[in-house]
Amino acid sequence: MKFSVIYNDVMLVLQASFLVLAALFPIVNPIGSAAVFLAMVESIDLELQRKLINRITMYSFFLLFVSMLCGGKILSFFGIALYSVQIGGGIIVAVNGWHLLTKDAQKVSASTPNPEEVLNQAFYPYTLPITVGPGSISVAVALGAHLPTELHAKSFVSPEILAASILGTLVTCAIVYVCYRWARAAALLLGKSGTTVLMRLSSFILFCIGVQILASGIRNYIESLH
Numbered sequence: 001m002k003f004s005v006i007y008n009d010v011m012l013v014l015q016a017s018f019l020v021l022a023a024l025f026p027i028v029n030p031i032g033s034a035a036v037f038l039a040m041v042e043s044i045d046l047e048l049q050r051k052l053i054n055r056i057t058m059y060s061f062f063l064l065f066v067s068m069l070c071g072g073k074i075l076s077f078f079g080i081a082l083y084s085v086q087i088g089g090g091i092i093v094a095v096n097g098w099h100l101l102t103k104d105a106q107k108v109s110a111s112t113p114n115p116e117e118v119l120n121q122a123f124y125p126y127t128l129p130i131t132v133g134p135g136s137i138s139v140a141v142a143l144g145a146h147l148p149t150e151l152h153a154k155s156f157v158s159p160e161i162l163a164a165s166i167l168g169t170l171v172t173c174a175i176v177y178v179c180y181r182w183a184r185a186a187a188l189l190l191g192k193s194g195t196t197v198l199m200r201l202s203s204f205i206l207f208c209i210g211v212q213i214l215a216s217g218i219r220n221y222i223e224s225l226h
Helices: 002-028 030-040 046-077 082-102 105-110 115-120 122-131 134-150 159-181 183-225
Strands: none
Touching (some): 002 030, 002 046, 002 134, 002 159, 030 082, 030 122, 030 159, 030 183, 046 115, 046 159, 082 122, 082 183, 115 122, 134 159, 134 183
């Protein structure tokens, strides 16, 4: 009987972990984000890229997990509505996408970035909003509110909820690490022309995502007025 209860609990946690992964993966979009990341770090040497990727992965995990754990309460404490996060984040994402879309690659590659300055940018803009944008944060906040109901738990800090959220977020961030870590190798397979096309296309998609997030925030704001 005891084994049956433990088995059911484990299966419930695994199902909830898959729910977290399924919700986060499409909006985080590690493959598309990796192409944008590569466009931003093309002038950075490989060793520095690895250090940067390690920090991005770590920051992404904590940002997503904290958003699930207490994102809604933090926004309520400061009196910030979710549509404000979408509007502000959408503007930032769109600006970054436009910058990548229109930048001169030759000028960027000619300059040698300072390693300390690059690593200081690991959280912004590489983690937020390039890797974990306002859309991802919105989904994480929603998951934090939904998971207790899914697992029939009293609160998010229940052991089953914490285990499911940590596991699902870890797998998502592990995929981000793999995509970022081997983005340059994939670019070599594509060749210079293919990589340029992919980077420009990803930059345009990033710009469109920013506009979409901004439009969603404005729509939600207008709906809140009624």
